Amino acid sequence: MTTVFRLMDAGIQRLAYLFMALSSALLAIMAILGTADVLSLNLFGRPVPSATELSAVMLAIAVMMGMSHTQRQRAHIRVDLFWQYFPRPMRVFTEGLSLVIGLFVFVLIAWGAWQLAQHSLSIWERAVASVRFPLWPFKLVFFLGALVCALEFLRELTRLLFCGDLLTDSDASTLAHKNQQKQRD
């Protein structure tokens, strides 16, 4: 059982890293595409075909693919004004509650994204643009991004509930606290 958990742990971690790397690459591509579009419009009088539509769908998947790694880094914005005064059991409770809520929210988002992707796939949906590129792969990746994030929450919750080595309270909250500090920096 431990081996299964370890494999899951390593697998989700690698997926989160991979998705974050892809998300970063997409941002760079969007910047290049946007600049090429402006240059083309001003120099040749016509924009790069479908550049804006492509950037828009790339933004959606870049956002969702960055979620799991962000959660892993405990980088989501939180107000930790009272946290330092919480006793240890309260810290464990709030950590667990965060994970349960996060899991619930991301399961719902993943479910919604799957509905969208399924529909898009069933009609082979294409963009309404000069180059009618297929939209379904983007919606599918959007769903995968949400799914991996939900899995990350599940992994963390499992470790909190059963493994006892979580990120247990002190580690998790310290990490969150450090990230909060990093955000401030």
Place this chain on the structure above:
Amino acid sequence: MEPLHVGLLAIGAMLALIALSIPVAFSIAIVAVIGLWYLGGMPLMLGTIEGLPYQFASQYGFVVIPMFILMGAFAEISGITKDFYTFFYRVLGRMRGGLLMVTTLSSAGFAAISGSTMVNAVVFTRIALPQMISFGYNRAIAAGCIAAAGTLAALIPPSIMMVVYALLTGQSIGTLLIAGIVPGIMTAVAYLIAIWVMVTIRPSIAPVPEERFSLREKLQAFYSIWAFALLAVIVIGGIYSGAMFPSSAGAVGAVGAFIIMLMRGWLRKDTPSVGEIAAAVQSAAATTAILFLVIIAGLMLSRLFVFSGFIDEIVWWIEDLGVSPITVMLVIMLMYIILGCFMDTISMVVVTVPFVFPIVTGLGFDPIWFGVIVIKLIEIGVLTPPIGLNLFAVLSASGGQVKPVDLFKGVAPFIAVEFVLLALLLVFPGVVMWLPDLMRS
């Protein structure tokens, strides 16, 4: 349950979860999801969850956020902040209080490339604070000035907070960014005047440095910053003239900052490593994910407030009270100032704007003007203890050179300046609306 009660219960539950240290996005989202389920059953809740995140995140107009973040990240690792500081130091350093003025102007200059108040505060704490301390400047005033000057990034475009406000309220991103220019410049000038007054009354807080610089050295310093200054002009000018959408301007800014960063590195034989560049892009991706999740949650909350009838109810309630719109505005401002003492900026905007914005526009206030007022209130929020983010940023970056109490004292005169400016913007809304009106015409 009455709409008013639904709304108040939602706000209370959300604040309670946030106080428990639950991430802000999750706190807002769970309240919105449960509220939508309560009011409209599963169809409304699932319909919102299915459509909203993808539809929101896949709009071209919102590409501007990661692009501005990327632009700031590249500018930061290129070392431009130090060059801004060096330029203004060589020009103004010999004046009494010159280093405080230099910090304010450099921060304003860097604000035109970076949209983050905290980045500004941290960077200038590292660059300016040791120098001011070594020249015998009063530590409290020096640190307070750095924290306050950092807030200029919230108003001077490209401001990430302005974009977040625009996304939450459906206002034009370009118009809002342009609306921040005049109040941003006014704030910088007001800080300079405040510094001049302080050093005139108490010259001991800012001794005059001995160092002198020739015209050639000043021009050399300008040579280091002209490229980024030009990029800022192209980006802001492109948006103002309508030649580029804000998202396109952001993309041009990001690529331009990247090229300038490489050129500077090549000329100085100090090119950032691939690892540093990758880390900057990854950090921009992470910040984008964080911001979008919070905004998506905020939009779900807006839907809850609209669907419940809470907004209409509260507007009628205010109208029944018979108080003037300006009184309501003052109460709203007070609420922001109090919240700013306890909440970070993004959370404060996302939690409050969904219900405050319809009230304010319902009372006849201009949405663009109100955006600038909200940002001004945020500036005050990041400077007020105990949770003022810029104060934390300065304290953590100072490495123990400044005590919290000293910093609180040092920032107080600048908070006073902010209140004066806020009053001016309230009395003369034309100051804010001049450039946007000119742009529209």
